[in-house]
Amino acid sequence: MGKAQQVLSLGMVMIVGALLISAVNLTMPAFGSFPQRQIGENVENAIGQQILENAPRQTGAANVVTSVVWGYRGYDTLGESTVLFTAVVGVVMVFRAVRRPE
């Protein structure tokens, strides 16, 4: 790409970076305020707090992240296993096509 296009792209990336950093500083809630979320005028507790209280009794696992991964969000992990399987099949297929012309 030409010199003018490169300078224009660089300027746009820097503008996007400045916008992101200023948005994070101005509109996000304070860092470290986990359960309290303020939406408009309501102040409510996030759902992670309820999961922390109920997970050892309901799933019996000492690792709360594991009980979230399989107990409360099992379909996401099942879909991820499917994605892993599809990626492996895709890689093997591409490399068969690479090898055959030789």
Next chain:
Amino acid sequence: MSLNYIIAMLLITLGLYCLLLKRNLIKMIIGLSILTDGTHLFLISMGYRAGGIAPIITGETISNLPGFAASAVDPIPQALVLTSIVINVCILALALSLSIYAYRHYGTLKLSELRRLEE
């Protein structure tokens, strides 16, 4: 003004710069991976509790479960980022294998020459 959010946004900007301005295919794939890493850092930093411990019940906290629930960080973003990391690995494997295929077929990895070849 916390450091976690600023570094996450810097990583996203850096990944965007690599994706837009580099002409080599491998460098663009590296930029994609940096972009994903910045997003993961941002997601995990959103669930932090000031002075919190990891959400894993050990031998010391097993006797005081309500105290554990009042001082642990958010477990949901960590579970989602776990899934996202595995998916990122799958995307990288497929993208790199396709770029090897493109190199064997066309002989070059520069994006400007890859676009002009008609086949």
Next chain:
Amino acid sequence: MAGMTIIVRTIARLLFPFMFLFGAYVVVHGHLTPGGGFPGGVIIAASFVMLILAYGIEQTQKRMSFVNAEVLDTIGGVTLAIIGLLGLFVSGGFFLQNVFPLGELGRLFSSGNLPLLYLGVGIKVTAGILLIFYAMLFASRGENE
């Protein structure tokens, strides 16, 4: 690809069981300590990759061939599906419901079907990463001859 010198081969042969054991420990204790199926599977696959790097692909094919890795991948996926389908046979059950006893908090044999699910995922991830490695090695083998 050819192997390496005799020092590297001896150290790799000595280190392989310990790496495998550590990976299996991370997989099996997925519901007690951080980790689980996904990082544990990667550690077990890394131990096999260390053997491939030290001994060369021809000799490691005799231990864990391409077809074996494909079969293991399928076994891991079928294990996940079977354990999920077992939850349908309980009255009012849904897919992936717990049918095994919950047990006591903090023990190894506890928390229902979570360790079994992580075993299936660990086998699947191991076989997947090994398959990717084998496919890339086989493709580059033709251009050196």
